[in-house]
Amino acid sequence: MVISVGSGKGGTGKTTLAVNLAHLASIEDEIFFLDCDAEDPDSHFYLKPEWESETDVETPIPRIDKERCDYCGKCSEICPRNALAVLRDDVLVFPELCYGCGGCALSCPMRCVTFESKKIGSVKQGRSGSIRFYQGLLEVGEPSPVRVIKNVKENIQENSRVIIDCPPGTGCALVESVRGSDYCLLVTEPSPFRKHDLELAHQVCVKLEIPHGVVTNRSNGHDEIIDDFCSASSLEILGRIPFSREVAQRISRGELLVDDEHLKRHTEHIFRTVQRRCSFN
Amino acid sequence: MKVAISVQGNDLSSPVDPRFGRAQGFLIVDTETDDFEYVPNPNVSAASGAGIAAAQMIANKGVSAVITGQIGPNAFGVLDASGIRVYTGAAGSAAEALEAYKAGKLSATGSATTTPQLGVGPGWYGPGRGGFGPGRCCRGGPPGPRRGGGPW
Ligand code: SF4
Numbered sequence: 001m002v003i004s005v006g007s008g009k010g011g012t013g014k015t016t017l018a019v020n021l022a023h024l025a026s027i028e029d030e031i032f033f034l035d036c037d038a039e040d041p042d043s044h045f046y047l048k049p050e051w052e053s054e055t056d057v058e059t060p061i062p063r064i065d066k067e068r069c070d071y072c073g074k075c076s077e078i079c080p081r082n083a084l085a086v087l088r089d090d091v092l093v094f095p096e097l098c099y100g101c102g103g104c105a106l107s108c109p110m111r112c113v114t115f116e117s118k119k120i121g122s123v124k125q126g127r128s129g130s131i132r133f134y135q136g137l138l139e140v141g142e143p144s145p146v147r148v149i150k151n152v153k154e155n156i157q158e159n160s161r162v163i164i165d166c167p168p169g170t171g172c173a174l175v176e177s178v179r180g181s182d183y184c185l186l187v188t189e190p191s192p193f194r195k196h197d198l199e200l201a202h203q204v205c206v207k208l209e210i211p212h213g214v215v216t217n218r219s220n221g222h223d224e225i226i227d228d229f230c231s232a233s234s235l236e237i238l239g240r241i242p243f244s245r246e247v248a249q250r251i252s253r254g255e256l257l258v259d260d261e262h263l264k265r266h267t268e269h270i271f272r273t274v275q276r277r278c279s280f281n
Numbered sequence: 282m283k284v285a286i287s288v289q290g291n292d293l294s295s296p297v298d299p300r301f302g303r304a305q306g307f308l309i310v311d312t313e314t315d316d317f318e319y320v321p322n323p324n325v326s327a328a329s330g331a332g333i334a335a336a337q338m339i340a341n342k343g344v345s346a347v348i349t350g351q352i353g354p355n356a357f358g359v360l361d362a363s364g365i366r367v368y369t370g371a372a373g374s375a376a377e378a379l380e381a382y383k384a385g386k387l388s389a390t391g392s393a394t395t396t397p398q399l400g401v402g403p404g405w406y407g408p409g410r411g412g413f414g415p416g417r418c419c420r421g422g423p424p425g426p427r428r429g430g431g432p433w
């Protein structure tokens with residue numbers, strides 16, 4: 001059972017919700033926690049895993065043997081990312097655009113394209129109680145975290161209980177992260193911007209056919225903008241996290257909300273509702 | 282001598298397109314006769330690497346100079362490697378830009394004048410990130426070992 005926590009945009013409280021749900025879920029049994037926000041992972045501040053291992057994430061980048069190349073341009077024609085420029089007597093490779101599909105090597109009549117690997121990130125693995133923690137980390141300057149996210153997700157074992165902290169946005173990184181989830185929680189806030197982002201994230205889930213619901217963070221009793229949107233789009237609101245000083249203070253100190261008697265009930269309520277929606281047992 | 286001008290139309294009265302990689306098209310002009318050929322830019326809405334692809338296309342047209350508004354580092358890298366001079370800051374009609382070029386009023390840039398619009402915009406890479414130069418492969422080095430089983 002895989003639950004992902006996403007939002008259309010950063011800073012809505014994805015991580016806050018994900019780590020607190022993970023903590024509640026881990027009370028019952030072992031759980032996998034995947035921090036797929038590889039550009040800026042921060043779940044470890046809250047779950048404080050003890051790191052056990054780290055593996056590199058590599059991507060192949062083409063290398064042209066210019067002794068044999070006749071500059072026919074076939075490789076550049078087929079490249080879906082325009083990562084190769086064939087000139088009269090040179091082939092330029094733009095590694096940051098290449099996503100390693102291998103098309104150039106297949107299309108080269110002279111067979112002069114080989115690949116070398118380049119490190120673009122890493123996956124760190126650790127433990128925090130009964131939480132098996134995995135974190136994707138993209139190297140500075142690398143443009144796309146998709147391959148790192150793929151590698152993080154390879155750690156999911158069959159029939160395991162998984163919570164995924166997704167990257168912000170609604171692009172490829174989010175798609176890769178939520179793909180295959182049984183349920184996706186979309187965290188939002190009562191503001192026009194967040195509503196707009198929520199709308200986009202909702203469309204992604206619809207396209208990927210992933211059941212999803214909404215959690216309103218920084219709820220201040222005037223959540224109509226989100227409530228109206230959700231009822232118009234037949235989206236369920238699973239719960240709310242209040243806009244309060246205590247919440248902000250705990251988060252800024254790297255503490256869990258569920259460790260506070262008073263704040264605990266909001267996340268517990270959300271957790272129980274999700275459990276019911278997707279038999280997360 | 283031939284020069285390429287990025288344009289928003291298909292003749293010399295068309296306005297200069299300030300973008301290079303995502304220009305609507307290019308006029309390849311013979312500076313002696315002012316004869317020109319219009320080449321539409323197939324990369325206007327390329328998912329990624331529009332500048333690289335446009336620069337490659339222009340380089341293969343055998344021009345000696347490019348006249349445009351702005352140029353990014355990837356496209357500049359390709360043009361530079363082909364020995365093509367890049368004149369930026371052109372405005373007005375293509376004919377005016379051509380006159381300015383001939384009168385020596387445009388100056389050649391030695392580097393990119395804008396950051397790479399890497400890839401496909403927000404969501405993928407986000408706008409305005411980067412600062413990547415062109416990567417050169419196997420400069421004089423031996424070919425890499427062929428790895429078994431393919432790269433992926
Ligand atoms: S397809 Fe092969 S031979 Fe042709 S330009 Fe590319 S690398 Fe060179």
Ligand code: SF4
Binds near residue numbers: 062079080083097103
């Ligand atoms: S591996 Fe694919 S993306 Fe990379 S240069 Fe070759 S064709 Fe382009």
